[in-house]
Amino acid sequence: MERKYYNPQIELLPRKELKKLQLQKLQRVVRKVYQKVPHYKEKFKNAGVKPKDLKSLEDFKNFPFTTKEDLFVDYPFGLLAEPLEKAVRLHTSSGTTGKPKAIFFSEKDIWSQAKLIARSLFMSGARSQDILQNSMTYGLFTGALVMHYGAELLGMLVIPAGPGNTERQIELMRTFGTTCIHMTPSYALYVATVIQEKRLEPGKDIKLKRVYLGAEPYSEETRKKIEKMLKVDVFNCYGLSEMGGPGVGFECPAKKGLHIWEDAFYVEIINPETGEPVKEGEIGELVLTTLDRTAMPIIRYRTRDLTRFISEPCPCGRTHIRIDRPLGRADDMFIVRGVNIFPQQIENVIMGIKGVAQNYQIILEGYDEMIVKVEIDRDFFDGRIERLLKLKEEITEKLRQAIQVRPKVELVEPGELPVSEGKAKRVIDKRTL
Numbered sequence: 001m002e003r004k005y006y007n008p009q010i011e012l013l014p015r016k017e018l019k020k021l022q023l024q025k026l027q028r029v030v031r032k033v034y035q036k037v038p039h040y041k042e043k044f045k046n047a048g049v050k051p052k053d054l055k056s057l058e059d060f061k062n063f064p065f066t067t068k069e070d071l072f073v074d075y076p077f078g079l080l081a082e083p084l085e086k087a088v089r090l091h092t093s094s095g096t097t098g099k100p101k102a103i104f105f106s107e108k109d110i111w112s113q114a115k116l117i118a119r120s121l122f123m124s125g126a127r128s129q130d131i132l133q134n135s136m137t138y139g140l141f142t143g144a145l146v147m148h149y150g151a152e153l154l155g156m157l158v159i160p161a162g163p164g165n166t167e168r169q170i171e172l173m174r175t176f177g178t179t180c181i182h183m184t185p186s187y188a189l190y191v192a193t194v195i196q197e198k199r200l201e202p203g204k205d206i207k208l209k210r211v212y213l214g215a216e217p218y219s220e221e222t223r224k225k226i227e228k229m230l231k232v233d234v235f236n237c238y239g240l241s242e243m244g245g246p247g248v249g250f251e252c253p254a255k256k257g258l259h260i261w262e263d264a265f266y267v268e269i270i271n272p273e274t275g276e277p278v279k280e281g282e283i284g285e286l287v288l289t290t291l292d293r294t295a296m297p298i299i300r301y302r303t304r305d306l307t308r309f310i311s312e313p314c315p316c317g318r319t320h321i322r323i324d325r326p327l328g329r330a331d332d333m334f335i336v337r338g339v340n341i342f343p344q345q346i347e348n349v350i351m352g353i354k355g356v357a358q359n360y361q362i363i364l365e366g367y368d369e370m371i372v373k374v375e376i377d378r379d380f381f382d383g384r385i386e387r388l389l390k391l392k393e394e395i396t397e398k399l400r401q402a403i404q405v406r407p408k409v410e411l412v413e414p415g416e417l418p419v420s421e422g423k424a425k426r427v428i429d430k431r432t433l
């Protein structure tokens with residue numbers, strides 16, 4: 001039964017045919033939003049395009065982008081392309097400021113996204129005998145519910161644990177023999193540390209095999225660290241509420257970038273300043289169009305997420321394009337002494353250093369001062385000061401080499417920094433510039 005979530009006719013579809021399929025779907029979606037959503041009709045008019053102008057995929061770049069701000073025009077129902085009664089679920093995504101973005105799903109939308117999740121989980125090796133502990137937040141956030149439906153569709157036993165209460169998380173894992181877990185990377189680092197501190201043995205006390213991490217950027221070093229601590233395979237899962245939540249992009253066992261499901265999304269990467277496509281392999285802003293969504297299709301959505309295409313064929317044989325692990329949103333970037341820095345760059349350096357525990361925080365204060373607080377293994381606080389100073393110097397120097405700015409590094413004991421169960425807040429900007 002579960003074999004139906006591996007569909008070689010779609011997943012291995014030659015790119016030429018995949019593009020043909022995309023064009024057909026794009027023409028349909030463009031027609032639909034033009035006819036049903038006055039806001040899109042207006043935008044098309046301003047851009048001087050009509051649905052009939054979409055004759056090839058090339059033509060699509062003449063169509064207008066949808067931005068976060070567009071979601072607030074005629075809020076909250078303005079972008080619905082079907083009567084509200086057709087919608088069966090609401091999810092929201094709260095940005096850093098203002099009102100949340102409201103995303104509506106029809107019944108069909110719920111199951112299309114669930115199928116993408118089932119396909120993604122199957123691709124990672126999960127099967128119906130697996131037990132998924134879903135430790136993302138249930139509620140308005142898409143993270144838990146969307147994954148939940150997809151995992152059930154695949155036939156997995158789903159434990160709707162939600163985040164937090166780490167003792168209970170571990171108890172659930174031990175009692176029910178959880179084999180797969182879905183959570184944020186920052187929380188996973190914490191849970192892995194607690195498992196280690198309790199001296200629970202991976203494979204024996206804890207049966208985890210696969211860990212699905214998403215909802216926030218994290219580095220390759222963090223993946224490696226969690227894989228080593230728990231003896232598991234970590235898979236990166238990308239998505240955003242506007243595109244239906246998790247399952248938009250997912251890693252295959254090659255773990256070299258995330259496949260974007262191109263039968264469901266049309267994907268572009270643009271230069272955020274000019275709006276033009278970037279050159280092959282260059283980093284830019286990911287722009288996505290829903291190809292199957294019915295209640296609230298969105299075209300050319302500027303995600304603000306920065307990534308690049310990995311265009312070489314994937315060893316897994318799937319033809320759907322891969323993107324590199326998202327670096328974060330353009331808004332996550334901060335500038336210190338004229339240098340553009342992403343939290344993930346810092347994370348990638350520190351998580352590869354022996355002695356560093358699971359948590360860190362970046363504080364910007366005073367006149368462009370950058371402090372990196374790093375939790376380190378408890379046994380470093382055994383009174384051997386030279387060892388501590390050496391570690392501090394190693395972290396400072398490696399960060400300086402990576403980001404060209406010498407930060408002030410503070411080493412703290414595990415548990416001293418706030419633990420995030422959902423999305424972590426890595427940067428606190430208290431500058432008075």
Ligand code: DLL
Nearest residue numbers: 093143214215216217237238239240241245246326
């Ligand atoms: O975070 C959907 C999701 C839930 C994805 C669970 C994966 C797992 P939003 O709350 O709308 O939706 O936030 C979306 O989070 O635009 C990215 O900036 C970031 N993000 C999500 N997944 C990843 C990832 C969900 N794997 C925003 N790597 C996105 C990096 C990610 N950033």
